[in-house]
Amino acid sequence: MKNKSTLLAFILATAASGTTSVWADDKPFSIAIHGGAGTITKAKLTPEQQQSYRDKLTEAVNAGYKVLEKGGDSLVAIQAAINVMENSPLFNAGVGAVYTYDGAHEMDASIMDGKTMNAGAVSGVKHIKNPIKLADAVMNNSPHVMLSGAGAEEFALTQGFTLVPANHFDTESRYKQLQDAKVKLRKAEFELKAKSPDYQASNTAPQIDYLDLDYKFGTVGAVALDKKGNLAAGTSTGGMTAKRFGRIGDSPVIGAGTYAENGVCAVSATGHGEYFIRYHVAGDICARVKYQHKSIIQAADEVINQRLITAGGTGGVIAIDQRGNIATPFNTEGMYRATRKNGEPADVMIWRDM
Numbered sequence: 001m002k003n004k005s006t007l008l009a010f011i012l013a014t015a016a017s018g019t020t021s022v023w024a025d026d027k028p029f030s031i032a033i034h035g036g037a038g039t040i041t042k043a044k045l046t047p048e049q050q051q052s053y054r055d056k057l058t059e060a061v062n063a064g065y066k067v068l069e070k071g072g073d074s075l076v077a078i079q080a081a082i083n084v085m086e087n088s089p090l091f092n093a094g095v096g097a098v099y100t101y102d103g104a105h106e107m108d109a110s111i112m113d114g115k116t117m118n119a120g121a122v123s124g125v126k127h128i129k130n131p132i133k134l135a136d137a138v139m140n141n142s143p144h145v146m147l148s149g150a151g152a153e154e155f156a157l158t159q160g161f162t163l164v165p166a167n168h169f170d171t172e173s174r175y176k177q178l179q180d181a182k183v184k185l186r187k188a189e190f191e192l193k194a195k196s197p198d199y200q201a202s203n204t205a206p207q208i209d210y211l212d213l214d215y216k217f218g219t220v221g222a223v224a225l226d227k228k229g230n231l232a233a234g235t236s237t238g239g240m241t242a243k244r245f246g247r248i249g250d251s252p253v254i255g256a257g258t259y260a261e262n263g264v265c266a267v268s269a270t271g272h273g274e275y276f277i278r279y280h281v282a283g284d285i286c287a288r289v290k291y292q293h294k295s296i297i298q299a300a301d302e303v304i305n306q307r308l309i310t311a312g313g314t315g316g317v318i319a320i321d322q323r324g325n326i327a328t329p330f331n332t333e334g335m336y337r338a339t340r341k342n343g344e345p346a347d348v349m350i351w352r353d354m
Contacts, residue, residue, distance in 0.1 A: 030340065041334070073232075092219060106123075109234070117261065120146075125156075222268060235257045289321060309331045
């Protein structure tokens with residue numbers, strides 16, 4: 001009895017002192033990131049390019065992991081990871097953003113807090129170095145969920161953001177991609193006009209379907225579970241190459257490209273945005289987990305490799321559940337991605353087998 005009394009006294013004393021690090025360290029935490037999906041063939045990437053992507057993905061996932069490892073918040077962790085990718089020309093976000101048809105850059109981003117169900121998003125911003133940070137500011141410092149264009153940048157100034165010049169996002173590789181896309185679009189127009197003499201060349205939306213997947217895809221995102229059990233998701237993109245008329249994809253749309261709910265799951269998507277919006281991809285995955293009690297792996301696979309692909313939609317997601325389990329399904333040739341769980345090294349992948 002004396003030993004039991006001593007043990008009970010120790011437990012009570014420990015609890016009273018707030019020394020709970022032993023139990024906290026056992027809490028699951030993990031993070032997953034993506035850098036876009038598409039026709040990523042091994043033939044298109046030299047060994048040096050492959051290594052560059054792997055190095056940057058490793059840097060990004062580790063940046064978020066370090067936050068979680070120290071007991072930091074999942075919202076802070078996903079932004080740390082996304083910032084690394086936004087600042088790299090390798091990915092279609094931030095400094096690597098693709099060009100619009102008119103030679104500009106229009107970026108979108110969104111973030112969601114699984115604990116509070118608060119969310120913030122921006123679309124069509126042209127002078128924000130890290131759009132995910134502005135999305136976070138919208139979530140925390142405004143009564144709104146989504147702000148767009150000049151209005152979003154006006155709000156940014158009230159929050160102390162420094163606007164960067166438009167050419168901050170210029171890269172030679174993306175500009176070449178735009179020129180290639182225009183050539184393909186003009187060829188498609190010529191063929192359409194040959195078939196239908198009454199056709200009026202206007203570069204309307206359906207013509208985008210003539211572009212390869214590489215012109216449609218390119219997004220970065222992160223999902224995380226922290227030691228407190230809080231889930232978060234964020235997504236950032238430069239959009240679709242040669243897009244026109246202020247086109248907005250799924251990345252800033254809550255429930256389509258980004259979603260998080262504590263106790264359920266967090267999702268960030270990448271792919272042909274129009275399909276992800278119409279099929280409410282991120283929200284659908286979490287709904288299957290919440291209401292049908294499916295595992296995160298099963299739910300994500302069903303949406304990406306069954307429902308979405310049947311409709312003609314292509315792309316992928318990263319998803320994480322309340323226990324830190326991760327799913328990274330995609331129905332394209334490849335998806336840049338990396339994961340890391342507590343106590344394990346980073347796992348970096350591009351194709352299905354590696």
